[in-house]
Amino acid sequence: MTRKVVITGIGAVTPIGSDVSSTWDAALAGTSGTHKLDNDWGEKYSLPVDMAARVDRQVVADKLSRVEAKRLDPSSQFALIAAREAWQDAATPDVEPERLAVAWATGVGGVWTLLDAWDTLQAKGPRRVMPLTVPMLMPNGPAAAVGMDLHARASVQTMVSACASSTEGLGHALDVLRSGRADVVVAGGSEAAIHPITLAAFSSMQALSKRVDDPEHASRPYDVDRDGFVMGDGAGALVLEWEEHAKARGAKIYAELAGAAVSNDAYHITASDPDGTGSVRATVDALRDATASPSDVRHVNAHATSTPVGDLPESLALNKVLGEHIDDVAVSATKSMTGHLLGGAGAVEAIFTTLAVKSRTAPPTINVENLDPKVNLDVVLGKPRTLPDGDLLALSNSFGFGGHNAVVVIRNV
Structure with missing residues (x-):
C-alpha cells in the first residue's frame, strides 16, 4: 500500500x-x-x-x-x-x-x-x-x-x-x-x-x-x-x-499532498512558452506522481497573474491536459485578491487549494468583468462555488521567470 x-x-x-x-x-x-x-x-x-x-x-x-x-x-x-x-x-x-x-x-x-x-x-x-x-x-x-x-x-x-x-x-x-x-x-x-x-x-x-x-x-x-x-x-x-x-499522534488532517512535478520551458527568461509545453509536462508528471488521471481533477488554483500574455499559456496547457474534462473543473485565480507574492505565492495558493478541498469550496476570482474569449476555462467568478461530493482532486500551479513550471496535486482524505 x-x-x-x-x-x-x-x-x-x-x-x-x-x-x-x-x-x-x-x-x-x-x-x-x-x-x-x-x-x-x-x-x-x-x-x-x-x-x-x-x-x-x-x-x-x-x-x-x-x-x-x-x-x-x-x-x-x-x-x-x-x-x-x-x-x-x-x-x-x-x-x-x-x-x-x-x-x-x-x-x-x-x-x-x-x-x-x-x-x-x-x-x-x-x-x-x-x-x-x-x-x-x-x-x-x-x-x-x-x-x-x-x-x-x-x-x-x-x-x-x-x-x-x-x-x-x-x-x-x-x-x-x-x-x-x-x-x-x-x-x-x-x-x-x-x-x-x-x-x-x-x-x-x-x-x-x-x-x-x-x-x-x-x-x-x-x-x-x-x-x-x-x-x-x-x-x-x-x-x-x-x-x-x-x-x-491524533493530528487533524486537512488533505493529502498526493503528487508534485517540475519542468522548464527553456524558452525565454521572462515569458512562458506560448504553447504551454512545459506546463503540460509538469501537470502530466504531477498527476502521474499522484497516480491520478486528468478525469479526476475537479479544481485548479491557477497561477493566473493578470498579465496580457501570461494567462493564456496556462489556459492552453490545462485544456491540453484535461481535454474533454475541462468543463468539469472549477478554476480559481486568487492573485486577483492577494496580488502576486512572487516566491511566496505557491505556498499561500497551496493553502487555498487545501482549504478548497477540505471545505469543498472553491474561492472566487474577482474583478473579471469581461472574460477573455481565448480563455477556455470554467473560472469561478464573483462568489465561491461548492465543489462536488466524492473523491476530490485539485491542482495548484506556479510558473516563474527562467521558465520554471511547478505543479502540486492535493487530494481529499
Whole structure:
C-alpha cells in the first residue's frame, strides 16, 4: 500500500489576512488586498505604479518581539510568523529534531536588508552597516529562521526559482519524506520585495498593472482588459508528514499532498512558452506522481497573474491536459485578491487549494468583468462555488521567470 503524505498544519500572513482564518474568510468574501501605497514613493521616485498588496506591518509588531523583528529581514519575519502558526495548528508534533526538516522558498530574499545597508553605507560609512546584514539578506535567511525556531536538524533547504519557488519547495518536501530522510517537513515560502527598486524594475518591463486610479480592481486575471500583475508580499507554511505518523499522534488532517512535478520551458527568461509545453509536462508528471488521471481533477488554483500574455499559456496547457474534462473543473485565480507574492505565492495558493478541498469550496476570482474569449476555462467568478461530493482532486500551479513550471496535486482524505 502506498504511504500517504498529509497536510496537518497551515499558517499564513497575507495582504488580506493576518493568519489563515482571516485570509480564507477574506478570500471567500472576494476581498482585494491591493491599495495605493501610503508613502511618498510615487512622488519621490516618479514611479508610474505606486500601489501594491501589502501585509499590514502591525502584524509583525503583534506577533514577533522587537528583538526578533530587528534581527530579521521582512521576508524572514513573515516566514517565522507563518511557520509558527502552522506548527501550532499541527499541535506541535513531537518529533526528534533529526527527523524534522524545513523546505522553504523565496524568489528574491532579503532585498530590503540589502538596499537599506547600501543606503547606510553611502550616508554613514561602513562602520554603521549592521553586523547581521549578510545573514539577513541571504535568500536562505527565512529557511534558517524557521529551522532554528523549530530546531529542525534533518535538513533546512531553500528553493529559489522566482515565482515557482514555494511550489517547488512543496515538491522537494514530498521528496524528503518519501526518501525517509525526515518524518515531518515544514514547507512554505515568503516574500517581502515591495520596494521602490522592484516597483520601478517591474514597471520598466511593462509587467505591472497601471490601474493606479482603481487599485482594488487592478488585478483581473483572464479579463480582456487585464494589463499586468500587482505586487504582493507575505508567507504561507504547511506541515507535512506521513499519514500513519499523523494518525498515531491524533493530528487533524486537512488533505493529502498526493503528487508534485517540475519542468522548464527553456524558452525565454521572462515569458512562458506560448504553447504551454512545459506546463503540460509538469501537470502530466504531477498527476502521474499522484497516480491520478486528468478525469479526476475537479479544481485548479491557477497561477493566473493578470498579465496580457501570461494567462493564456496556462489556459492552453490545462485544456491540453484535461481535454474533454475541462468543463468539469472549477478554476480559481486568487492573485486577483492577494496580488502576486512572487516566491511566496505557491505556498499561500497551496493553502487555498487545501482549504478548497477540505471545505469543498472553491474561492472566487474577482474583478473579471469581461472574460477573455481565448480563455477556455470554467473560472469561478464573483462568489465561491461548492465543489462536488466524492473523491476530490485539485491542482495548484506556479510558473516563474527562467521558465520554471511547478505543479502540486492535493487530494481529499
